[in-house]
Amino acid sequence: VTPVGPDCVGVAVLGGDQRPFAARLRDFPALMERLPATAVDRPRGAGPLRQRVTSRVHGRALLVGDAAGYLDALTGEGLAISFRCARALVDRVCSDEPERYERDYRVITRRYQLITAAMLAAARRPSLRRMIVPAAQRLAPVFTSAVNALAR
Numbered sequence: 001v002t003p004v005g006p007d008c009v010g011v012a013v014l015g016g017d018q019r020p021f022a023a024r025l026r027d028f029p030a031l032m033e034r035l036p037a038t039a040v041d042r043p044r045g046a047g048p049l050r051q052r053v054t055s056r057v058h059g060r061a062l063l064v065g066d067a068a069g070y071l072d073a074l075t076g077e078g079l080a081i082s083f084r085c086a087r088a089l090v091d092r093v094c095s096d097e098p099e100r101y102e103r104d105y106r107v108i109t110r111r112y113q114l115i116t117a118a119m120l121a122a123a124r125r126p127s128l129r130r131m132i133v134p135a136a137q138r139l140a141p142v143f144t145s146a147v148n149a150l151a152r
């Protein structure tokens, strides 16, 4: 649940369930209670949002943000990566070496690619998926370190 403005929140439901958004929202009665009855607007988008990108550089046209490649919203770091890449992109364009941005992108996103891909792979296996939240609870310091590593 993401605050968007004084009278607006974005609500995203993550998971593989194919039911309509309103039906899935009913699985969260505590959240429904806090939303006004008329609050649920039409869905603004639906995943999967993965963007596979083979190259982010074409001459002086460079890709940044989700357009440069995207795995999943799972780890909540799309903006941090986008801002770091935007800075690298501007630096490379200003120094007239745009081709070097591709490597910058790989360095900036390496940890995200590894951890998020591992989380997604685990989530695809029901036996592992069921263990993720209990394991995060039991190994709270390890989980906190992983989150902090992603946020750095």
Ligand SMILES: Cc1cc2nc3c(=O)[nH]c(=O)nc-3n(C[C@H](O)[C@H](O)[C@H](O)COP(=O)(O)OP(=O)(O)OC[C@H]3O[C@@H](n4cnc5c(N)ncnc54)[C@H](O)[C@@H]3O)c2cc1C
Residues within 6 Å of the ligand: 012, 049, 064, 065, 066, 067, 073, 075, 076, 077, 078, 079, 080, 082
């Ligand atoms: C459910 C969910 C939760 C997330 N949670 C987090 C989080 O907690 N923290 C975090 O950092 N990131 C999070 N992200 C990721 C983050 O939202 C994205 O990484 C970020 O918004 C990417 O910015 P962007 O500018 O590349 O793309 P976008 O924000 O998608 O912006 C692209 C813009 O281009 C516009 N557009 C598209 N096509 C056209 C067209 N043909 N002509 C003109 N305009 C067009 C779109 O309308 C949009 O406004 C989340 C994503 C999702 C889906």
